[in-house]
Amino acid sequence: MDYQSTTPTDERVLREMLPYFSEKFGNPHSNHSLGWEAKDAIDFARGQISSVINAHPNEIIFTSGATESNNLALKGIAGFYKDKQNHLITVKTEHKCVLETCRDLKKEGFEITYLSVDRDGLISLEELREALRSTTLLVSIMSVNNEIGVVQPIKEIGTICKESNVLFHTDAAAAFGKIPLDVKAMNINLMSISSHKIYGPKGVGALFIQNNPKINLRPLISGGGQEKRIRSGTLPTPLIVGFGKAAELSEQEISMEHNRLLGLSKEFLKWISDIPEVYLNGHKTLRWSGNINLSFAHIEGEAMMLAMKDIIVSSGSACTSESLKSSHVLEALGIDQELAHTSIRFGLGRFTTSKDIERAILNVKKAVKKLRPMSPTWEEKVVETGAMQT
Amino acid sequence: MTRYSPQIIDHYENPRNVGSFEEGEKDIYTGLVGATSCGDIIKLQLKINSKGIIEAAKFKAFGCGAAIAASSLITEWVKGKTIEEALKIKNTDVTGHLSLPPIKMHCSVLIEEVVKKAIDKFKIKCHP
Numbered sequence: 130m131d132y133q134s135t136t137p138t139d140e141r142v143l144r145e146m147l148p149y150f151s152e153k154f155g156n157p158h159s160n161h162s163l164g165w166e167a168k169d170a171i172d173f174a175r176g177q178i179s180s181v182i183n184a185h186p187n188e189i190i191f192t193s194g195a196t197e198s199n200n201l202a203l204k205g206i207a208g209f210y211k212d213k214q215n216h217l218i219t220v221k222t223e224h225k226c227v228l229e230t231c232r233d234l235k236k237e238g239f240e241i242t243y244l245s246v247d248r249d250g251l252i253s254l255e256e257l258r259e260a261l262r263s264t265t266l267l268v269s270i271m272s273v274n275n276e277i278g279v280v281q282p283i284k285e286i287g288t289i290c291k292e293s294n295v296l297f298h299t300d301a302a303a304a305f306g307k308i309p310l311d312v313k314a315m316n317i318n319l320m321s322i323s324s325h326k327i328y329g330p331k332g333v334g335a336l337f338i339q340n341n342p343k344i345n346l347r348p349l350i351s352g353g354g355q356e357k358r359i360r361s362g363t364l365p366t367p368l369i370v371g372f373g374k375a376a377e378l379s380e381q382e383i384s385m386e387h388n389r390l391l392g393l394s395k396e397f398l399k400w401i402s403d404i405p406e407v408y409l410n411g412h413k414t415l416r417w418s419g420n421i422n423l424s425f426a427h428i429e430g431e432a433m434m435l436a437m438k439d440i441i442v443s444s445g446s447a448c449t450s451e452s453l454k455s456s457h458v459l460e461a462l463g464i465d466q467e468l469a470h471t472s473i474r475f476g477l478g479r480f481t482t483s484k485d486i487e488r489a490i491l492n493v494k495k496a497v498k499k500l501r502p503m504s505p506t507w508e509e510k511v512v513e514t515g516a517m518q519t
Numbered sequence: 520m521t522r523y524s525p526q527i528i529d530h531y532e533n534p535r536n537v538g539s540f541e542e543g544e545k546d547i548y549t550g551l552v553g554a555t556s557c558g559d560i561i562k563l564q565l566k567i568n569s570k571g572i573i574e575a576a577k578f579k580a581f582g583c584g585a586a587i588a589a590s591s592l593i594t595e596w597v598k599g600k601t602i603e604e605a606l607k608i609k610n611t612d613v614t615g616h617l618s619l620p621p622i623k624m625h626c627s628v629l630i631e632e633v634v635k636k637a638i639d640k641f642k643i644k645c646h647p
Contacts, residue, residue, distance in 0.1 A: 429558055431583035434520050435531060444520075446558055446583070455558065467555035503537050503587065505562040505579040506555060 130489055131441050132478030133275055133303065133420055138371065139328035139479070145374040146330065149367035157364050158355055167366045174373025181380045182301075182320065183311040184337050190356045191364055191372075194334035195302035196226040197349075198321035199269075201336055201360065202298045203230045205346030206267050206319070207239055214266035218295075220244045220252055220281075221461035223271055227300055228457075240264070246461050249412035250279035257289055267296045272304035276445060276458040276474060277411035278420025280308060287316030296344065302326055302334075306379025307387070307417055312337060318344060324368065328479055329375030333368035336360075382479075390477050391418040393486050397475070400490040404497055410459060410472060421475040424468040425493075427507035428500045433473055436496035440489050445472035467506075523584055524618035530588035535595050538577045540564050546574075548644070550636030552629050559586050559626065563593065563633040567641045571602045585623040589613050589630045602638045 138146075149170060155163030157171050175186040192198045207217065219231055221243045231241045242260045244252050252270065261268075268290050273280050283299060290297035298319035301310060305320075306327040312320060320337040324330055338344055338359070348354070352361025379386075398421065401407055406426040422445070425433055430446030445456030446469070459469040475489065501507045523531070539562075540547045546566050553559040559582035566575040576594035580587045592613060597605045610627035613619070619627055 427581060429582050429586075431520055432531075432587060435523075435584045465556075466558075470555070470558040503534065503579055504581045505551070505560050506581050508539060508562075508579055 130475045130477065130481065130485065131443050132476035132481070133278075133326075133474060134443060134476065135325050135331065136328045136478055137480070138325075138330050139375060139378060141378060142329055142371045142374045146367045146371040149370050153366070155366070157366055158353070170366060171364055171369050174369045174376075177373035177377040177380075178322065178335055179337070181306055181310070181376050182317075182322075182337060183313050185340060187357075188312075188337050188340050190336045190338060190360050191369055192334045192336055192360060193332060194325070195224075195300065195321045195323035196334075198323075198334050198336040199224070199226045199300050200230050201346065201349050202319045202321060202338075203227065203234065203267065203269060204349060205359065206296060206298070206344070207234050207237075208347030209345045210266050211237075211239070214264045216240045216242070216262050216264040217266060218242045218244065218257065218260050218268045218270075220246060220270050222246050222250060222274055222276075222279075222458045223269070224275055224300055224302070225457075227269055227271070244270075248463055249415070250274060250277050250410075250458070250462050251412060251415065252281055252286075254282065254285055254289060257286065261289075261293050261295060265293070265295050267298055269298040269300065271300040271302075272310065273301070273308060273417045273420075274411070274458065275303045276420075276456060277422045277462075278303070278417040279411040280304070280415050280417060283310070283317070284315045290318075291316040303417065303420075306376060306383065307419065309383065312339065324372035324375060327375045327379045330368045330371045333365060333372045335372070386479065387418065390481070393477055393481060393483060394418040394421055396483065397421060397477075397486050397490065401493060404494065408468065410462065410464065419477040421477070423473055423475070424464070424471045425473065425497060426468060426471055427504040427510065428471050428497065430471055430473055432500055433471070433496050436499050437489075437492040440475075440485075440492050442476070443474050445474070446470040521583070521585065521620055521623060523588075523620075526617045527585060527588040527619070530591040530617070531584045534578075534587055534591040536575075536577050536591065537579065539579060540566065540575075540577055548637045548640040550633040550638075550640065552633045552636060553582070555581065558582060559629060561586060561590050561629050561633050563590065563637050565597065565605075565634075565637045565641070567602060567638075569645070571641075571645075573597045573600050573602065573605055582626070583623070585617070585619055585626045586629070588617055589619070589626045590633075592617060593630050593634060597634065602641060605634055606638060608634060 155167040157167035302323040430444030455469040613627040
């Protein structure tokens with residue numbers, strides 16, 4: 130249950146991809162029949178992807194994934210327009226690849242404003258308005274948070290940016306194909322998209338760049354300029370074909386899948402609510418229902434992961450990270466470090482069934498039963514309140 | 520999550536001497552180290568007789584698999600030892616025995632510290 134990290138490639142996707150590894154192996158940039166065949170397949174995928182967000186196919190640029198797309202969007206825009214404007218606005222709960230990119234840009238002389246979020250993980254539109262300056266070039270705010278699933282008010286943000294004549298980029302790695310997105314209605318100028326989060330292959334992603342009015346970006350990679358002179362490198366045809374198919378399937382199944390996951394997540398939360406001192410991180414309703422981030426007070430996250438043997442999840446605890454720091458997202462929400470260390474993210478997705486939910490509930494209950502009696506902080510709690518041991 | 524050695528998994532799966540001594544039980548000396556903000560708290564209780572021999576040990580831990588395993592291991596190691604012997608246990612002994620990954624080194628440091636804290640309580644009471 131770690132679908133927010135990645136997803137398995139859907140069999141229907143894999144089937145489409147396979148011929149492009151072998152008989153249809155042409156270089157899409159070659160000017161002969163094999164090349165044309167590959168180029169046509171890529172153009173078809175561009176259509177499948179752009180259709181999901183109401184964009185034009187030639188507004189899609191392929192990259193190696195959402196990390197590259199985010200780097201390209203921010204550094205590309207900043208690099209091209211730096212002589213005119215030098216201020217960027219983003220949010221404290223963004224993915225590391227956006228935050229680290231902003232840190233790099235700061236070293237180059239850019240000014241960055243990091244918007245705060247409330248206890249539910251939402252930004253304040255008022256704060257965004259106040260943060261805008263005449264020198265503001267770009268606002269970058271993610272659509273769905275990867276750790277806690279909170280959905281930001283993208284349409285409202287787009288409107289504010291449009292009114293202020295500021296570019297709006299959104300990291301939609303956790304949102305594309307999962308919640309309805311419309312770049313026109315939402316005034317989105319740039320959007321980062323990932324394939325492996327929507328049952329497509331790893332190693333490919335895209336950046337939507339609005340055509341009209343034209344937006345210029347300085348390339349990150351020098352080379353043949355295969356993607357509209359903005360991104361160089363031979364396009365990986367099989368990955369792109371898979372990405373396109375995955376996008377098409379997500380679009381077809383978006384509302385059905387949304388309702389199904391909402392049902393599963395409600396069922397899961399209903400059973401979990403029996404356990405005392407378990408807290409849902411992030412807004413209760415303005416969230417992607419496939420993401421359930423819970424803090425199990427008095428149980429460290431990694432120990433919890435180890436105890437839940439039949440399910441795979443991830444944790445915001447420091448003990449699970451390479452850096453030994455707890456989640457910057459939970460910290461931005463103002464959640465106590467103690468509770469941040471106890472957080473577990475359950476990810477539901479296309480292949481999660483109600484049987485999986487039942488198994489997860491059993492695993493959770495068993496783990497809590499094993500670990501809380503071992504916890505010195507739970508012991509204190511029991512002594513203080515005279516509560517029954519759970 | 521960290522990839523753990525079989526020794527750690529064994530102690531994590533079947534932790535030895537989990538719990539607290541009954542309130543009012545005599546000759547119990549408690550050490551407490553760590554902070555919830557760091558993600559690790561270890562409580563170690565030692566039952567030490569008047570000759571300075573550790574008769575029993577119990578632990579409780581809020582922390583990762585390594586912290587729990589290291590706590591469990593130390594309760595086995597100190598049992599039957601004199602306080603002088605117990606104080607000779609180094610954090611590197613714990614890391615070596617459990618094959619603790621480098622990133623979990625601090626758990627073994629906490630263990631050395633908690634043993635010392637519990638024994639300090641004994642020393643203050645019996646040899647002030």
